Amino acid sequence: xxxxxxxxxxxxxxxxxxxxxxxxxxxxxxxxxxxxxxxxxxxxxxxxxxxxxxxxxxxxxxxxxxxxxxxxxxxxxxxxxxxxxxxxxxxxxxxxxxxxxxxxxxxxxxxxxxxxxxxxxxxxxxxxxxxxxxxxxxxxxxxxxxxxxxxxxxxxxxxxxxxxxxxxxxxxxxxxxxxxxxxxxxxxxxxxxxxxxxxxxxxxxxxxxxxxxxxxxxxxxxxxxxxxxxxxxxxxxxxxxxxxxxxxxxxxxxxxxxxxxxxxxxxxxxxxxxxxxxxxxxxxxxxxxxxxxxxxxxxxxxxxxxxxxxxxxxxxxxxxxxxxxxxxxxxxxxxxxxxxxxxxxxxxxxxxxxxxxxxxxxxxxxxxxxxxxxxxxxxxxxxxxxxxxxxxxxxx
Numbered sequence: 001x002x003x004x005x006x007x008x009x010x011x012x013x014x015x016x017x018x019x020x021x022x023x024x025x026x027x028x029x030x031x032x033x034x035x036x037x038x039x040x041x042x043x044x045x046x047x048x049x050x051x052x053x054x055x056x057x058x059x060x061x062x063x064x065x066x067x068x069x070x071x072x073x074x075x076x077x078x079x080x081x082x083x084x085x086x087x088x089x090x091x092x093x094x095x096x097x098x099x100x101x102x103x104x105x106x107x108x109x110x111x112x113x114x115x116x117x118x119x120x121x122x123x124x125x126x127x128x129x130x131x132x133x134x135x136x137x138x139x140x141x142x143x144x145x146x147x148x149x150x151x152x153x154x155x156x157x158x159x160x161x162x163x164x165x166x167x168x169x170x171x172x173x174x175x176x177x178x179x180x181x182x183x184x185x186x187x188x189x190x191x192x193x194x195x196x197x198x199x200x201x202x203x204x205x206x207x208x209x210x211x212x213x214x215x216x217x218x219x220x221x222x223x224x225x226x227x228x229x230x231x232x233x234x235x236x237x238x239x240x241x242x243x244x245x246x247x248x249x250x251x252x253x254x255x256x257x258x259x260x261x262x263x264x265x266x267x268x269x270x271x272x273x274x275x276x277x278x279x280x281x282x283x284x285x286x287x288x289x290x291x292x293x294x295x296x297x298x299x300x301x302x303x304x305x306x307x308x309x310x311x312x313x314x315x316x317x318x319x320x321x322x323x324x325x326x327x328x329x330x331x332x333x334x335x336x337x338x339x340x341x342x343x344x345x346x347x348x349x350x351x352x353x354x355x356x357x358x359x360x361x362x363x364x365x366x367x368x369x370x371x372x373x374x375x376x377x378x379x380x381x382x383x384x385x386x387x388x389x390x391x392x393x394x395x396x
Contacts, residue, residue, distance in 0.1 A: 033352040039070045042118045042390050044079065045156075049087040049101070049147045050124040050172075052132035056081045058124040061342035061374055065382050068349035071390070074116065088128050088146050096133050096145055102152030110152070114159035119389055122169040123340050125149050127177060148177040154185050161189050164328030166389045170335035171198070171284045176241060190332055191289035191325060196241040197315060201258050201280040203368075205247065206232040213237070220245045234258070236300060238313065246313060253306035258367045259283070261321045261337075261377065263296040269324055271295050271384055277377045278367035283337040285319045295322040295381070298336070322381060329392050333385060339378045344371055355379055 044066065048059040056063075063081035072078055090097035102110065127147010160167060167190070174183045174194050187193050204210040207218060207229070217237055222229060224245060234250035234257050248254045258278040265275060273296065283298060298319040302310060307317065322339075325332045347354075355375060362372035 027351060030351040030353055034068075034070075034350050037070055037352070039072045039076070040390055041074060041076075042071045042386070042393070043073060043116050044071065044119040044121060045113065045117055046079075046085040046121045046123055047087055047101070047125065047153065048085050048123040049099075050126045050128060051088045051090055051097075052128045053090055054082065055343075057343055058338075058341055059085060061340050061346060061378070062121065062123060062382065064346045064349050065379055065386065068354065069383060069386060071386065085123075090128070090133075096128070096130075099146050101150065102156050103150045105152060107155070110155050110159055114156060114163060114165075117160055117165060118393055119166045119168065119386070120156065120160045121167075122149075122153075122173045124170070124172060124338070125153070125178060126172040126175075144177055148179065149173065149182045149186060151182070154182055154189075157186065157189055161327070161332075164330045166330040166333070166385075168333045168335070168385065170339050171282060171337050175284060190334065191292065192334055193287040195285045195287060195315065197238055197285040197313065198282055199236055199238045199259075199285065200282045201234070201236050201367075203234050203257075203280070204232065205230050205235040205249065217245055221247060240313075246309065248300065248302070248306055248309065253303055253309060255301040255303060260299045260301070261296045262299050267293070267295060269293060269295065269388075271381060273380055274364050274376055277364055277373065279321070279337060279373065280367045281338045281341065283319070283321070285315060286334065286336050288320055288323050288334075289325070292320075292323045292325045292332075294320055295324055297321050329395070330389070331385075339373075339381075342370065342374055346371070346374070355383075 046059055046062060048056070050058045060081045063079050063084075067078045073084075086101045088097055088099050102113075105113070125148055128145045129142035129147075130145060131142035132145075157167065169186075169190065174186050174192070175198060178186070183194070202210060202213055205213070207213055209232075217239065218229070220243065230247045231249045231252065236248040236254065236259065238246040238248070250257055258280050261277045261279045263271070263273040263275055263277075279298070288294075298321045300306070302317065310317065320334075320336055322333070322335050358371070358375040362369055362375050364372060364376040366372045
């Protein structure tokens with residue numbers, strides 16, 4: 001019988017097999033490993049009021065981590081980024097969307113939510129504004145549609161805190177547009193104090209080149225600094241809630257271009273994170289009570305002139321980036337940055353080993369790559385927190 005497997009076919013198969021293995025067999029094996037891993041029950045409530053579109057940019061990275069780690073709710077379902085949160089739900093109606101939040105719940109319903117919760121997560125409470133739904137932003141301050149912490153949020157926070165459960169919050173939870181009284185209650189419950197300052201890095205301060213610098217910041221800076229503007233090149237802008245603004249120029253007021261998040265190799269809670277990660281997004285500057293431990297801190301590497309500026313602004317040399325406080329079997333965490341913000345899709349979470357793979361593709365030093373920050377810093381931090389919370393819940 002004639003041999004139907006020719007030498008040419010053997011050569012061809014030998015060449016394409018590695019590609020077939022990489023494109024089909026490795027993903028299939030990865031999926032099967034993820035599939036056979038047991039699911040874990042943990043009740044997580046996420047609050048995100050900054051949802052101008054169905055991309056769910058401010059919280060979908062959290063949901064990706066939950067599903068990848070196979071956390072499910074009590075009904076045995078994975079969490080859905082499009083429905084399993086409290087906050088704003090955008091649509092095509094003239095009102096731009098609807099809200100579903102804790103202010104609509106009775107006192108008994110608040111207690112019921114707190115009783116079943118394992119993790120309460122404030123992802124973003126800044127809210128949505130009319131400009132978010134316009135093709136061209138207005139020159140005027142945009143009108144708020146929905147946002148800020150409310151009485152229902154504080155009532156749930158207080159109830160969860162009284163039960164010593166895990167609470168996670170990040171920028172922008174207590175800043176504008178949250179009313180001062182509500183913010184003060186949040187600060188007292190969490191043991192934090194906002195200085196009133198927020199800051200952000202821009203890779204170019206020349207306004208003829210960089211249109212991302214807000215017009216309101218430019219006008220306020222010029223007005224407050226004798227009609228002058230800052231030097232071209234990288235810079236860090238600081239904004240206070242009272243309207244005061246400041247800017248640091250790279251090479252003059254600080255060194256190292258971008259702000260850095262630094263994590264000590266050995267830290268009290270044993271978090272395994274890169275020692276240095278650049279961070280170019282918005283962050284707030286907070287003060288913490290003594291019983292907090294600093295997981296990571298911001299370092300802008302100020303010059304002597306920059307240190308003098310910081311003193312005049314009432315700010316320390318270093319700023320907390322991620323902190324934790326033990327409360328019984330739970331912890332309070334605060335991330336002083338827009339950590340969960342993910343503008344790009346992270347793909348399916350149903351493949352074991354993806355975080356390790358993506359860390360290899362995204363260089364930790366590439367500050368312009370938002371995915372790099374997620375895979376190298378935020379996902380490792382969040383996954384360790386979630387696993388720690390689950391382990392302590394089942395420690396008895």
